[in-house]
Amino acid sequence: MTLSEYSSATRGDIAEAIEEQLSASGSACAGFSGDSGRIFSVMKDYILSGKMLRGILACLSSELFSAGAEERELRREKALRLAAALEFFQAGLLVHDDIMDKDEMRRGQPTMHKTFERIEAAHAGAAGSGSPNLGAADLGAAIGICAGDIYYFIAWQLITSFGYEMGKLFSRELVDVCLAQIKDVRLGSRAEIPALKATIEVYTYKTARYTICLPLCAGALVAGRADAIPALEALGLNLGVLFQLQDDYLGLFGDEEELGKPVGSDIREGKKTPFMILLTHVLEDSEKPGFYAIFGNQDISRRDVDHIRDLVRAHGIDTKVRALSAAYAQKAEQCLAELSRHTAGLDAEKLGILKEFIDYSLSRKF
8 A cells, every 4th residue: 555545545534533523513512593503614624625644644653553453443443533633733723823924825725714704704794884893804813713722622522532641742742832833933023034953943843743743653652552652753853844844845946736825925924944044144245135125025926936936046055955854854764764673563564654655755746
């Protein structure tokens, strides 16, 4: 079985688990004259539109360890519940992140707060007047924040079924995600360019540990293999930073249709990615005014984005960052080899899929 085949099959199963949990939560909540149902409908469309990477990795990790047929079936059911929880957390974080970053597009569709903004604007128009206190944009953001919180609470309901150690693992990692987000927002709000080390630190806790380490380690707990967590954690750290570096590359050089969001949005938002950090170290004096007039400017054109991309290429920054990504990929492969050598009871097929995921992380297009 290939990574693509495993991901496709598992994503469908995770989607079913998510829909089942949303249906149960929607049925149990207060109806509020039908409004709750409409909110849950928007939330359902949003969460099911994702790649479900974290949930897929949790299932893969739980199946990485050999088991009998009966144990495999029980483990799969638990892993899907875990996967659904991870996707609920991810949806909530993305909704809140988009509000903080004032992003309008996600996965090729309007972000959730923009969706609610449009709903509220249409409602105000039909009623013949708007709110005397809040406009549609403010209402959309407020409802989006609440919807993000609902995702979290549903996720915690699922996590409680796994016991204290799983809850402790999730709590620790999610607190660090929020602290890393604070650091990320601060870096973005300040004019000075940070050291590359500071950005990699944010990547470690905002992406690497949460996106890769947490699913892999949580999946091992489902399989009753806490002994493998240190090796999976080391693997996840390197894979996670690699994954974020590829995100940065795609944000600058990717295809907008495949990404589902505008290329160059990191430039508009003034994000201090490794590309921008390394570029500022080598800019000629004659290039600096043009760069700083574009970087962090929300009103830039596609031509401005192309200018920054040309600078990145002209100074060889793309080559440097690709080399950095390749180094993390190599470290991840070494960690996987260590896991294979020193961990008993591994499933060879699932180990091969995990190896393929390293290659995918380095070369993915979306």
